[in-house]
Amino acid sequence: MARFDGFVLFAEMRTGSNFLEESLNLFPGLTCHGEAFNPGFVGQHNWPELFGMDLEARKADPLELLRRIREGTEELGGFRFFHDHDPRVLDAVLPDPRIAKVLLSRNPLEAYVSRKIASETGQWRLTNDAHRKVARIRFDAAEFEAVLARQTAFRDRVRRALQVSGQTAFELSYEETGQLDVVNGLAAFLGVTHRLNGLSNRLKRQNPAPLSDKVENFAEMQAALSGMELLAMARGGEGEPKQGASVPTWRACVQAPLLFQPVKGGPTEAVLAWMARLDGVEGPEALASGFNQKTLRQWKNQHKNARGFAIVSHPVARAHGVFERYILATGPGSFAAIRNHLRENDGLPIPEAAPDESYDPADHRAAFLGFLKFLRRNLAGQTRLRTDPAFSTQASLVQSMAEILPPDMVIRDDQLKLGLGQLCQQIGLERMPPPPSLAGFGGARLAQIHDDEIEAAARAAYNRDYMSFGFRGWSQG
Numbered sequence: 001m002a003r004f005d006g007f008v009l010f011a012e013m014r015t016g017s018n019f020l021e022e023s024l025n026l027f028p029g030l031t032c033h034g035e036a037f038n039p040g041f042v043g044q045h046n047w048p049e050l051f052g053m054d055l056e057a058r059k060a061d062p063l064e065l066l067r068r069i070r071e072g073t074e075e076l077g078g079f080r081f082f083h084d085h086d087p088r089v090l091d092a093v094l095p096d097p098r099i100a101k102v103l104l105s106r107n108p109l110e111a112y113v114s115r116k117i118a119s120e121t122g123q124w125r126l127t128n129d130a131h132r133k134v135a136r137i138r139f140d141a142a143e144f145e146a147v148l149a150r151q152t153a154f155r156d157r158v159r160r161a162l163q164v165s166g167q168t169a170f171e172l173s174y175e176e177t178g179q180l181d182v183v184n185g186l187a188a189f190l191g192v193t194h195r196l197n198g199l200s201n202r203l204k205r206q207n208p209a210p211l212s213d214k215v216e217n218f219a220e221m222q223a224a225l226s227g228m229e230l231l232a233m234a235r236g237g238e239g240e241p242k243q244g245a246s247v248p249t250w251r252a253c254v255q256a257p258l259l260f261q262p263v264k265g266g267p268t269e270a271v272l273a274w275m276a277r278l279d280g281v282e283g284p285e286a287l288a289s290g291f292n293q294k295t296l297r298q299w300k301n302q303h304k305n306a307r308g309f310a311i312v313s314h315p316v317a318r319a320h321g322v323f324e325r326y327i328l329a330t331g332p333g334s335f336a337a338i339r340n341h342l343r344e345n346d347g348l349p350i351p352e353a354a355p356d357e358s359y360d361p362a363d364h365r366a367a368f369l370g371f372l373k374f375l376r377r378n379l380a381g382q383t384r385l386r387t388d389p390a391f392s393t394q395a396s397l398v399q400s401m402a403e404i405l406p407p408d409m410v411i412r413d414d415q416l417k418l419g420l421g422q423l424c425q426q427i428g429l430e431r432m433p434p435p436p437s438l439a440g441f442g443g444a445r446l447a448q449i450h451d452d453e454i455e456a457a458a459r460a461a462y463n464r465d466y467m468s469f470g471f472r473g474w475s476q477g
Contacts, residue, residue, distance in 0.1 A: 003191050006070040007032075007078035007100035008093050010158055012151055014114040015106040016174040017080050018125060022200040023183050027192050029075035036069060036079035037062055037086040043079075062086045066093070076190060078102075083154035094161040100190055101162060105155070106174035107463055108148050109225070113137060113214050114206065126206045136214060139221035171380060175460045182377075222470070240379045240396055241387045245404040247296055252288040253279040257306035257427050259299070261401050264389040265322045266313045267413060270436035274420075277433040293404060300405070307423050310407040312394045314414070315462035316455060316474035317442030322390045323371050324443045330354045338374075338385055346370055365449035372457035379461060395468040412469060413438055450474060 009024075009032065011017035021032040034043035036050055042058050042065075043050045050058070051068035058065050066089055069077045078100070081089070093099045118124050121133035162169055170189045176182040184195045212218045252259045253275055260275060262268040272284035279287065291299070300306060313321075326335045327342065330353060342348045348370040349363035375391055377383050389397060398410055408426075411419030416435040424432045455473050459466055 002076070004076060004100040005098050006066075006073075006093075007076060007102060007190055009078060009080045009102045009104060010082075010155075010169075011080055011104040012082050012106075012111060014111040014118065015104050016177040017104055019200070020104060020172075020177045020183070021080060022202060023177070023196070024078075024186070026196055026200060027187050028194050029192050030187065030190065031073050031075075031077045033069055033073070033077060033079045035082070035085065036065060037081060037089045039084060039086070059086075062089050063092055070099075076192070083151055094158065095165050097165065097167055101158070101167060101169035102186065102189075103155075103158070103169045103171045104174070104177070105171070107467065108151065109144070109211070109467070110174070112144050112147055113139075113211060117214060118206070123206065132206065136216040138217050139215050139224065141221075141224035144224075173376075173380060173460075175376070176380075240393060243387075243389045243392050243397055243400050245400045246389065246397075247291050247293060247404060248289075250289075250291050250296070251275065251284070252291075252299060252306075254281060254286065254288055255279045256424075256429060257303035258423065259306055259308040259405075261308055261310045261405070261407050263310055263312060263394050263397050265318045265391060266311055266394075267436065267438050267441050270438060270441070271311060274433060274436040278424075278429075296405065305427060307408045307426050308405060309409045309411060309419070309423055310398055310401060311411050311413055311416070311419075312398070312465070312469050313412075313441070314471055314474045315394075315465045316450065316458045317413075317446065318394070319372060319375065319391065319458055319461070320368060320446045321442045323368050324445070326388075326390055327371060328355055328367075335388065338388075341385060342367075342371060342374060346374060361445070361448050364445055365454070368449060369454060369457055372454070372461050376457070376461040393462060393464045395464045410469075412471075413441070446474075 009017060009020065011020075021034065024030050024032045033050060034047070035041070036043055037058070040055075041047065042053065042055050048054060051065060051072050053061075053065050053068070069079060081093075093101075116137040117135050120135040120137055123131075123133045126132055158169075161167075170186050172182055172186065178199065180196060180199055183199060187194065187196075211221075215221050246262075246264070249264075250259060250261050251272060256279055258275065258278070260271060262271070269284070272287065275287055276282070276284050281287065288299070326333070327339050328350065330336070330339070339350065343350045343352075348367045349360075350367050351359065355364075374383070378385060378387055378391075379393065398407065401407060409419060409423055416438070420432060420435050424430075458474075465471065
């Protein structure tokens with residue numbers, strides 16, 4: 001007996017649902033019937049009816065159309081469903097384990113801008129690059145917050161219903177709709193044995209330019225977003241396991257009222273050495289350590305003017321440093337299980353033993369690129385392997401810190417001198433040692449292998465960090 005007798009693709013406008021539907025319809029045995037329950041049409045804009053029901057008939061009895069989709073589609077039929085579609089259908093499908101649930105998402109800001117551009121140009125689909133229409137839109141903070149709130153409430157309702165009923169959904173992102181292995185995995189989830197050799201190339205991406213080229217009041221948008229809850233905006237946080245604050249790793253100067261809240265995978269050793277020089281002690285081991293929440297409160301009570309700080313790094317450099325330290329390396333502390341999975345299951349060119357200087361740069365690049373793709377799946381909750389804080393999003397780690405003690409300052413590592421100088425001024429220090437050198441952070445080989453494909457894969461995995469901290473493309477120095 002088949003596991004499912006229907007499916008629903010939960011999505012929103014401009015999340016890639018059209019493209020995903022086209023790909024699903026390439027599979028023998030799968031048919032997605034568009035936005036069957038859109039308030040303004042049935043299935044697609046130019047369809048007069050679906051399964052013998054026009055718009056008025058569907059509005060009068062939407063559950064009858066649901067029945068016809070399930071029973072009248074050869075093999076497995078489904079439809080796309082957005083937050084503003086007929087709520088009577090949502091009430092019917094959510095508790096039904098015989099209807100498979102697929103959750104498609106995209107960074108809400110990207111989707112919002114894309115929708116505004118489509119409204120401006122009237123171009124909702126693009127099949128020929130030569131016909132692309134471009135426009136610059138104005139960002140409206142109040143409008144965006146309202147859209148985000150509605151969509152978040154809808155997604156939360158879906159997730160809660162699945163948890164209560166014990167159902168599991170297949171989740172994927174806008175970026176993953178273009179990944180053949182993920183789409184084939186979705187077909188497997190739906191019970192289809194056929195696998196595609198390629199995806200549809202009929203639909204083209206309509207707005208490939210960066211946001212700065214698509215939003216005319218880009219600076220105003222950045223200022224508005226700085227006051228919003230950016231951590232809720234990115235896809236990565238939806239499936240990413242929550243990490244603890246790791247208070248025992250926090251370190252404080254003995255003399256200066258300065259507390260360092262390290263982000264694992266960052267330049268921790270260099271910063272601790274700088275703190276030791278600032279404090280005039282022999283080395284990092286002399287700094288205060290071993291905090292728990294009780295002793296941390298005691299330290300704060302004893303240092304009323306203390307300042308805490310965290311440092312975030314460019315996602316490409318951090319990910320590559322983690323890759324070299326925990327994946328390529330085989331010594332104590334390395335991630336042996338993940339390393340073996342990447343070698344044996346994903347087929348990445350990682351040598352059996354730790355590589356030496358003869359490691360082929362082409363193999364190194366291919367392995368790192370594969371690692372970034374693994375991170376994208378892992379952070380989306382689509383692997384069975386653990387998510388280590390070393391490769392969690394930095395935004396999620398800072399958020400966990402804030403639940404215990406918010407850092408007074410979060411410093412990007414390319415602004416260390418400025419940020420550390422400001423911290424020292426705040427605690428009354430007129431001088432400080434030179435800021436720690438981060439030359440080579442991320443690994444000496446990174447400059448040899450970095451290119452646009454590496455950058456795109458890092459952004460797909462860590463879009464949350466790019467958005468939250470304003471990172472642009474990585475470049476050496």
